[in-house]
Amino acid sequence: MGFKRFIATRLITMFGVLMITVLLTIALVGSNMDTILVRGVSFQVREEITENRALVQGFKDIEEFDAFVQSKINQRVKELGLDEPWYSPQRLGLTLYKILILDFGHATFLTSDSGSSNVKDIIFEKLPRTILLFTTATIIISIIGIFLGAYSGSKIRSKVDRLTSSFAVVSSSFPVWWVGMLMIFVFAFTYQIFPARATPTIPITDPGYYGALLYHMILPITTIVIIGFGAWAYLVRNFMVGIMQEDFIMAKRAIGIEEKKIVYTHALKNAAPPILTVLALSLSGSLGGAIITEAVFDWPGMGRLYFEAISVMDLPVIIGSTYILTVFFLASIFLADILYGYFDPRVKTGS
Helix, strand or coil: CHHHHHHHHHHHHHHHHHHHHHHHHHHHHCCHHHHHHHHHHHHHHHHHHHHCHHHHCCCCCHHHHHHHHHHHHHHHHHHHCCCCCCCCHHHHHHHHHHHHCCCCCECCCCCCCCCCCEHHHHHHHHHHHHHHHHHHHHHHHHHHHHHHHHHHHHCCCCHHHHHHHHHHHHHHHCCHHHHHHHHHHHHHHHCCCCCCCCCCCCCCCCCCHHHHHHHHCHHHHHHHHHHHHHHHHHHHHHHHHHHCCCHHHHHHHHCCCCHHHHHHHHHHHHCHHHHHHHHHHHHHHHHHCHHHHHHHHCCCCHHHHHHHHHHHCCHHHHHHHHHHHHHHHHHHHHHHHHHHHHHCHHHHHCC
16 A cells, blocks of 8 residues: 555646646746637637638628638637636636647747647657657666666776766766767768758658658767766766675675676666666656757757747747646656655555
C-alpha cells in the first residue's frame, strides 16, 4: 500500500502543479485571451459557413455574407460566455477545459510546415524533433557519463579521475550557445563537414527528409554531448566514491570477486536510484533548455518554435507550448519519483 499511496500522492501533486502553471500563464496574458479566443471562434465559424456551399451561394453580395458571418460569430461568442471578463469563473473554466483537451485555437502569425495555423498541429509537428534531438543526446551523455564516472569513482586520484573532474568543471563553464557557435564555425565554415543550419533544405514530403534530418542533427548532438557528459561523469563519480567505501564492497573484495564486477554490477546497482532520478530530471531539463540550442542551430523543434512565438508575440502558440513543455517536465519528474520509489525499499514499505 505504501508504494501505491506514494504514486497517488505524486499524481495529485503533479496535476495541481500543472493547473497552477496554466492559471499563471492565463493570468500573465490577461485580457489578451479575449482576442485569442474570439479570433479562434471567428475562424471556426467562418470555416463552417464557407464549407456549406449551398448556404454561401444563397447570398446576394459579400456585404450580406459578412453580416451573416458576424451575426453567427456574435451568437457563438455569447453562447461560450466570451462576452464576460477573462477572470470570470465561466471564462476560466472554459479556457482550462480547452487547454486540457489540447484545443489551443489558431496561431496568429505562425504556421506548420504543411501550412496549418492550428496550434495543436504546429506543436505536434515540432515536438517529435525536439524529443528526438534531446532524448538521443541525453542517452549518449548518460551512457558515457555513467561508465566513465563509475570508473573514475573506483580509481580515486588517478589520471582518469583528475581528467574527468577537470573536464566537468571546464565543460560546464561554457554556455551552450558559445560552444554551438564555435562548432558551427569549425565544422560548417572552416572544414565544411556539416551544414550550419540544422533544418533540412528539402521539403518534409521528400522520402529522404528524415535521413537529411538525422545528418543535420549530428552537430547539435555533438555540442550537447560535449557540454553535458563531463558533469554527468563527475556526478556519478561522486555517487560511486561513497558506495565504494561501504562495508559490503569490502566484503566482496575479500571473497575474491573481480573488481570490474564489483564496480559495474554491485556498486553501480546501489547507486541506481539517484542516478535514475537525475537522468529523468536531465531529460526534462534539456527540453526546457531547447530554446537556446535550437535557436543557435536552427533546429526545427519546440525550442525554435517557442523563440519565434515570443519574437512575434503569438500568444496561442506561447500558451500551447508552455502547457506541453510543462506536461513533459512533470511527466519526467513523475517517472523519476516512480523509479526512485521502485528502487528504494523505504518507499515501498511506506516507512
